[in-house]
Each structure stands twice: as C-alpha cells, then as structure tokens.
Amino acid sequence: MRVCIVGCGSIGSLFAAHLAQVEDVEVWAYDVVAAHVEAINENGLKLTGHADLLARVQARTDPSEIPPCEFGIVATKSMFTGSAIEAVAHVFEHGAVASVQNGVGNEEAIAERVGRVIRGTTFPAGHIVSPGVVNMDTSGDTWVGPFEPKPATMDEVSRLAGAITAGGMNTIALEDARGAQWTKLIFNAATNPIGALTGLTHGRVCELSETRRLVTVLVNEGKAVADALGITLDSDPDALVDHAAEVAYEHRASMLQDVLAGRATEVDALNGGIVRFGAEQSVPTPMNEAIVALIKGVEYSWQQPR
Amino acid sequence: MRVCIVGCGSIGSLFAAHLAQVEDVEVWAYDVVAAHVEAINENGLKLTGHADLLARVQARTDPSEIPPCEFGIVATKSMFTGSAIEAVAHVFEHGAVASVQNGVGNEEAIAERVGRVIRGTTFPAGHIVSPGVVNMDTSGDTWVGPFEPKPATMDEVSRLAGAITAGGMNTIALEDARGAQWTKLIFNAATNPIGALTGLTHGRVCELSETRRLVTVLVNEGKAVADALGITLDSDPDALVDHAAEVAYEHRASMLQDVLAGRATEVDALNGGIVRFGAEQSVPTPMNEAIVALIKGVEYSWQQPR
Numbered sequence: 001m002r003v004c005i006v007g008c009g010s011i012g013s014l015f016a017a018h019l020a021q022v023e024d025v026e027v028w029a030y031d032v033v034a035a036h037v038e039a040i041n042e043n044g045l046k047l048t049g050h051a052d053l054l055a056r057v058q059a060r061t062d063p064s065e066i067p068p069c070e071f072g073i074v075a076t077k078s079m080f081t082g083s084a085i086e087a088v089a090h091v092f093e094h095g096a097v098a099s100v101q102n103g104v105g106n107e108e109a110i111a112e113r114v115g116r117v118i119r120g121t122t123f124p125a126g127h128i129v130s131p132g133v134v135n136m137d138t139s140g141d142t143w144v145g146p147f148e149p150k151p152a153t154m155d156e157v158s159r160l161a162g163a164i165t166a167g168g169m170n171t172i173a174l175e176d177a178r179g180a181q182w183t184k185l186i187f188n189a190a191t192n193p194i195g196a197l198t199g200l201t202h203g204r205v206c207e208l209s210e211t212r213r214l215v216t217v218l219v220n221e222g223k224a225v226a227d228a229l230g231i232t233l234d235s236d237p238d239a240l241v242d243h244a245a246e247v248a249y250e251h252r253a254s255m256l257q258d259v260l261a262g263r264a265t266e267v268d269a270l271n272g273g274i275v276r277f278g279a280e281q282s283v284p285t286p287m288n289e290a291i292v293a294l295i296k297g298v299e300y301s302w303q304q305p306r
Numbered sequence: 307m308r309v310c311i312v313g314c315g316s317i318g319s320l321f322a323a324h325l326a327q328v329e330d331v332e333v334w335a336y337d338v339v340a341a342h343v344e345a346i347n348e349n350g351l352k353l354t355g356h357a358d359l360l361a362r363v364q365a366r367t368d369p370s371e372i373p374p375c376e377f378g379i380v381a382t383k384s385m386f387t388g389s390a391i392e393a394v395a396h397v398f399e400h401g402a403v404a405s406v407q408n409g410v411g412n413e414e415a416i417a418e419r420v421g422r423v424i425r426g427t428t429f430p431a432g433h434i435v436s437p438g439v440v441n442m443d444t445s446g447d448t449w450v451g452p453f454e455p456k457p458a459t460m461d462e463v464s465r466l467a468g469a470i471t472a473g474g475m476n477t478i479a480l481e482d483a484r485g486a487q488w489t490k491l492i493f494n495a496a497t498n499p500i501g502a503l504t505g506l507t508h509g510r511v512c513e514l515s516e517t518r519r520l521v522t523v524l525v526n527e528g529k530a531v532a533d534a535l536g537i538t539l540d541s542d543p544d545a546l547v548d549h550a551a552e553v554a555y556e557h558r559a560s561m562l563q564d565v566l567a568g569r570a571t572e573v574d575a576l577n578g579g580i581v582r583f584g585a586e587q588s589v590p591t592p593m594n595e596a597i598v599a600l601i602k603g604v605e606y607s608w609q610q611p612r
Binding site for chain 2: 197198199201205208210211214217286289292293294296297298300301
C-alpha cells in the first residue's frame, strides 16, 4: 500500500510516522516547508512525546515527484485544503483521499479534485519541535468513513483504518463518520474562539460563569444544525466541555495559539462551517456568526490600515 | 451656587474647570487621587486642548471637609458610582445630583443615597496629562433632565444646565433626557466592545463587513429595549456608527484603551445595562449578553489563575 500525506506538519507527521511502521506500507509526504522536507529525507521523520519513533518517509515539495498512491491523508490547516489538493490531485487518480483536519468543509474541497473521499476526524495533537522532529502532545482515536457525496468504498475505508491502527494510532472505520466529526466540530467551535478572544485557558473559560454560559449557547446552535442534518452525535459536546475542564484545565486552544502568534485561524472551518451548514438547513446560528466576525476582526487588526 | 464634582478625573475636571469660570459658582471636587487633588489646590485646575483654562477649585480626598452643596455632578467610572456617592452623600442632603457618566444604572445608584437626581449624558472627552492638568480631547453637548423615580425639579435642572453653559460647555435641559442617554448608550455598547475584543479602531470595525454587521445586531437589540421602555431615541445609533467612521476613523474606543492598559472596563454599565433593562422588559438581548461574557473573560484573564 502506498500512502501520501498531504501537509506533513504536526498532525500529518503523526500519521506519516505511524503508517511507516507497517510492513508493506510505503509513505510519501507532500509539504511546502523545504527545511522540514529535507530533514525528513536526510534523517528520517522523528516523533517524540507520546510516541518514540524514527520513520522512513519520502518527502517532497514538488508534487510531480510523487508516484501514484492508493491513499491520501490530507492534514493541512483547513484554509489550505483547496490549494494543496489541487497541487497533488494527480497522485490520487485511482486512489481514495481522507481528511483528518479540523472543522467541516475539507472533504467537500477534496471531492472537487478527487474521485473517492473519506471523511475523518482525529484527536491526537502535536507540534513541530524542529525540522524533521515532531512531538506527539496527546494521543487518542481517529474515525473514518465514506464521504457521502463521493464515497470511498467501505473496503477502502477499512483498509486505511487497519493500516493506521497497525502503525499504532487506533482508527475506527464507520459507515457514517459524521457523528464523530460534528461532535468534535461543535466542541471546538464552542471553546476555541472563546479562548482566543479572552486569552483564557480551557479550564478558566469553564470556571467563569459568563463564558461557560456562552459556550453552551454556541454548543446548542451547533447541535441544532447537526440535528437538522440528521447527524447523531457521538456524545454531548457540552458534557465534553466540562470533562475537558478537568483533564485539560491548562490547555490553550489552538486558535488562541494562532492569535498569539498572529497566524490566520481556522474559524472558517469551525464556526464558519456551522454557519454555512446552518444556512443550508435554515437553522439560525447568530452566535456562531458573531464569533466569526470577532475572530475575523482580530485577524484584520494584523493588517496594515489602508 | 455651590457645586461638588464627584470624581474629578478627565470628565469631572472638564465640568469643574468650566463651572469655575462662572461668577457666583463655587466649585468643590471630591477625588481619591491625592496627587491630582493636591496639584489642583496648589496650582489650580488647568485645561488644555479644546479648552484653555486655569480654574480655582477646592479639591478634597476627605469628603468630611466638603461643605453642603446645591448640586453634585458625578463623573466617576461607572463601577465606582456606588462607593463614591456613599462617601459624599451628606454633602447633598438638600441638593440635587446629576450623573454625566457612561452607560445606564448610575442614576439608580445615586438615587439610593440622594433625594433628587438628574439624568445626564455628555459627549466631551479628555485625559489627564499630569496631576492638575487635563486635556480636553473633544467638545460637544451635554443633556440633563430629571431622573424619573427621584426627580430633581425642572428648575434645578435648568439652573444647573444654565451654569454649565455659562461656563462654556453647552448643556441642554430636557423634561426627558432618556432619548439622549440611550442613543449614546446603544452607540457605545455596539462599538466599544468590538474595538476592545479585536483591537480595531472605529473606522476599521466599520469597513470589515463581518464586524460592521455585528454592530448592527447589537444596535438592534438596544433599540428593541429602548422601544419597550417607551424611549424615543434622539437619532438612529446605526447611522451614528457610519458617521463616526468618517469623522473618527482612527478613534480607539475607551474600552479598547482600558483593555490595552489592563484596566476594568465599563461593560456592566454599557452592554450589561442593556441586558438588565432588557430582562426587566422581557426583551431578549443574547448578543449583548455574549459581549458581556467575552469582556468579562478578558478581564478574568488578567487575574492570577487559582
């Protein structure tokens, strides 16, 4: 089996390195960061933290050097899905491509260029320590299933899940992976931007009654949209919020990290995704819309005034 | 006529210095900042910028040293109204006390300690340059009227307005000053916190379509509450927002200045006031509630984690 990781940053590297542990799996990676790509080719891809691996991965910045692959796993930030899949689409002429990215809308963008698509959601997180070295910060499950409008076969979904699991990251193949995806989406959309706008860790967002109530308002809008879409959530996102306050009190949301670093956020794939699907289903989502506006305002404040 | 300014910071100093220009008006001031009080007593109160005045004002940090006054003008930040009026209430045993503060709820707090109260709204702004010296940043009108539950007489309102106008700050006496107050309240509550949360100047809040739309959502909630209270606004706050984008593009909202300085904001008297009056009138104000939550979250982020 030949797999290409599209976007081999912190998340992509976790999948690349684990898959490369499996006999008969050949791992390629496409990324635009030349230093990271060169380090991977010269010294291998190294994982630290929750994993301790050194993996043989063929990394490329030039997509024309990548051979045809049976599977793709897209792991770019959500705002780069379209440009990344456009660059590597030829690799997957006969393959199936999964998204393991944040938010919603990524599978739709992949399906514009690729014939068979796999919906995916992953919990593990990491960060790049130095070129070629990624720390696995948290472990957890991954869920995959056929993307309904342009589905990969269940056989393909199961083979990919089996390979990732064999590599050491437990991955569950589902007929309908929307419940897992929307549970994580709603959780992230209700908590990430509150952290980003206030500077609070997850635990402190939850212990201040005003912000905790706002999280619930956002969760409820997301649940209403999921309900209109006929999606059965894996668990109640509001209960996950309280659980996370206990186990990840000090966690700074990735969107807070983006804001502190002056980097574009994934708000369009998170709250923006809930707003778009809400509009399609005629479910009002004014609070998610307000959150999009405020985060866009923060991003706008980094641009030079005209 | 003897007048006591309660809270002689940037706004209070504008009123104190202008009133002191009027023959037969004796101006006292109560403030907790000893350096400012001492400088006023030693060198007089000096205004620069839009005014050029040196005024004789009797300033005190000890309220027991202030003689009975016919009029009071409260100009503290709104969160200090209660403690300030409690400290000086004895001065106004036979007097009438006006608020010229931001937001709503100040007159209610004053009325808990004082018999006759004047509702007020002022546009001029300033900042303290050094102890005893205040720069008048902008000029503009002031509106005063009897506070309905514990009203000063129209004669008192007119006499106070006349004295302030004679001193050089145009002040309009109204039977019902709620329209002026709520117009400014709705404008401030819809724009100040967006600037504070995003870091954008007023003009840039207005040129980004997402944040501009959010301003209108907040304005509309405020208008619905004013409507339920039977208040006729002076003008459409949404039109004022666009006007201000032209004439005050570079303006950083006072709440943004508070946030940048790590100072408590006046959100409770602005959006919090709209929420409280909305609840009384059974008018939903979810977006103002969300804004209160986010600003409280920002303030909470300055505290040491527990």
